[in-house]
Amino acid sequence: MIRQPISRSWRIGLGIAAILLLMLCYTILSQSRQNTARREQHTVAGKRLTQLAEQQQQLDLQRAKAEAVTAEQPRQRALDRLREQQLKLDKDLLKWRQIEREPNAADRTVPTWGMLIMEGLIRACTPQGDFERKETWILVDFKATAWRLLTGLLLGLAISVFLGILMGCFDPAEAFFLPPFSFFSKVPATAVLPIFFVLVQINFKMYLAIIAFGMLPTLAQSISASVRKDVPEELLFKAYTLGASQFELIWEVIFRQVLPRILDAARLQIGPALVLLVAAEWMVAGEGIGYRLRLFFQRTDMTVVFVYVLLLGLVGLMADYALIWLRRKLCPWFGD
Amino acid sequence: MVASRDDIVLECRDLGHWFGSNKVLNGINLQISRGQIVALVGPSGSGKSTLLRAILGTHPPRTGEVLMDGASYRSPHRDRGIVYQRYSLLPFLTAQQNVAFGLKLDQTSLAFRCFQFWEWAKLKTEHMDQAAELLDRVGLSAAKDQYPSELSGGMRQRVAIAQALIMRPKLLLLDEPFGALDEATREDLQVMLLKLYSENVEARAKGEQPPYTILIVTHELNEALYVSDRVLGLSQYHHGGSEGAAIVYDKAAPVYRPHAPKELSDFVAQKEELLKAVFSDEVIQHHSEYVSFWEDREKLTVDA
Structure with missing residues (x-):
């Protein structure tokens, strides 16, 4: 039946089943990718061995010619050169025969779990680089991105709350801000990134501006709508009769009433803000999650990329739960 | 407890209001003295809420003025409390x-x-x-x-x-406060209002100012007659009805003690009078006969 409730254990069980299914699908995908890569490598090795066999034949011919030379010194020189070539060829033959026998693809487009842990997680979590600049990527990148995201979110939230409440309370403010906000909320924020790169110097402030700009039009409009819809005018009249000043009305009644909506709206903005930030980092940053993803994408090495994606998901979930917890703590009256 | 014209808390002088071409209130003249519990009744759309809002100060009238303790006002103030049917907290x-x-x-x-x-x-x-x-x-x-x-x-x-x-507050306004409640709860709250009225009576007996003056808007006639000591009827059924509603009924109501048995028979005559004067056009030409609260009071004072 529609909306038939299920027990908690069923709910948890189904959640775990979904995660396991996802992991199984990934395992099958990575194994099949590795097998395909092995097959491709076997074919490549076969072709290479045929070429090497041809080279060997030519080398044998050259050696026979060299041995036929009567003058001692030129003959010796030619034989020495051919010996060196033979050594190189032997090494190649050995390598490619080995590959043909046991192709070890090490394809990193869809790495196996082992590769994810050994090459991705361990590389990301242990200091890497030369002696002069040794850094743990995960710390450097997550710190940079988290700091940009948090500051940008707070800045965007503060401006949006201020303007949203202003628009919700005063018609002139709404008439003034609504047209530009309506316009910019329809423009994909990622499309505006190049304009930011050109207009604003590429530095920490630029990331803040990008995030704040990305969330402002939507969030301010949603807060304004909430002020108009969720605060009945009777409550405002009543507050006036209780002696509230204009400012107290906004701070003590309107803000407190829409606070859970603000927190929910902010929660929903984390995703879009992160998209913008990673996109911007991908293009111009020298550190951060977007930057590292680009580096490894260029090498078609997905080991670190998958680890980062996994961690991003976990961090996003944690932020989400943190905001839900905050809403429950600050607005116990609101319920779930 | 005898209401006195010397102790008027609220006064509406020739109050009128309209929305576009829709004329809602016309020539409302009203005085409420301290310590009264006044019920305001009227047909749907007669402008009860508009009058209440004008008295509250959130929607000042287009014409006329509202005065509290002799001072005119056009905005809400802590002296006027309000309880709505919904969104009250x-x-x-x-x-x-x-x-x-x-x-x-x-x-x-x-x-x-x-x-x-x-x-x-x-x-x-x-x-x-x-x-x-x-x-x-x-x-x-x-x-x-x-x-x-x-x-x-x-x-x-x-x-x-x-x-x-x-x-x-100097005046407490109740806008159909018990409209959404079940019968038993409604009666409980009505008794609560009667207790407030008793406190007024006690205060006056001690020579003190009665603490509660209440104007209650209700569509329930029994409730209006039970909790109040004066009933006002606002209606468009008067000779200038096309220009907006006016006070067409203003008389004293029977006063009950809290928990005293409610004699419904007491209500019947006045309820029928109310239905005739406020909710129908039967007495449209001589409705002023039913606006006699202050004259009745004065007669009562003289007789006493």
Whole structure:
């Protein structure tokens, strides 16, 4: 039946089943990718061995010619050169025969779990680089991105709350801000990134501006709508009769009433803000999650990329739960 | 308790209001003296809420003026409390905090609360104690820490009344306050209003000012006659009805003690009179006969 409730254990069980299914699908995908890569490598090795066999034949011919030379010194020189070539060829033959026998693809487009842990997680979590600049990527990148995201979110939230409440309370403010906000909320924020790169110097402030700009039009409009819809005018009249000043009305009644909506709206903005930030980092940053993803994408090495994606998901979930917890703590009256 | 024209709290002088071509109120003249509980009844769309809003000050009238203690006003003020049928409480505060909210707004400023934290903490405790005491009086001490969403409709209205009363307003306006409640709860709250009226009587007997003056808008005629000592009828059924509604009925109502048996037979004659004068066009030409509260009072005073 529609909306038939299920027990908690069923709910948890189904959640775990979904995660396991996802992991199984990934395992099958990575194994099949590795097998395909092995097959491709076997074919490549076969072709290479045929070429090497041809080279060997030519080398044998050259050696026979060299041995036929009567003058001692030129003959010796030619034989020495051919010996060196033979050594190189032997090494190649050995390598490619080995590959043909046991192709070890090490394809990193869809790495196996082992590769994810050994090459991705361990590389990301242990200091890497030369002696002069040794850094743990995960710390450097997550710190940079988290700091940009948090500051940008707070800045965007503060401006949006201020303007949203202003628009919700005063018609002139709404008439003034609504047209530009309506316009910019329809423009994909990622499309505006190049304009930011050109207009604003590429530095920490630029990331803040990008995030704040990305969330402002939507969030301010949603807060304004909430002020108009969720605060009945009777409550405002009543507050006036209780002696509230204009400012107290906004701070003590309107803000407190829409606070859970603000927190929910902010929660929903984390995703879009992160998209913008990673996109911007991908293009111009020298550190951060977007930057590292680009580096490894260029090498078609997905080991670190998958680890980062996994961690991003976990961090996003944690932020989400943190905001839900905050809403429950600050607005116990609101319920779930 | 005899109402006196010397102690008028609220006065409406030739009040008129319209929305576009829709004329709602026309020539409303009204005086309410201190300590009265006045019920305002009228057909749907007769402008009861418009009159209430004009008296509250949130929607000033287009013509005429409203005066409180002789002073004209055009905005809401802490002297006029209001209890609505819905949205009566701040959902983010507990019952006790809701009641204390007015004291906080009225007696302190935001700067005081931020910069004189210790003084504010002390004052807050006093406010909360006063709120708890008032909640106890309206029979809600057990629910003082609950949020409005956790309270029943009747409990919410009790808290809303306490929230308004703690401000000691000169006039308390009740806008169909019990409209959404079940019969038993409604009667409980009606008895609560009668208790307030008894306090007025006691205060007057002691030579003090009666503390509660209430104007209650209701569509329930039995309720109007039961809780009030004066009934006003607002209606468009008068000779100038096309220009907007006017007061077409103004008479004293029987006064009951709290928990005294409610004699419905007492109501019947007056209820029929109300139906005739306010809800129909039967007496349209001579409705002024039914606007006789002050004349009746004066006669009563002279006879006494």
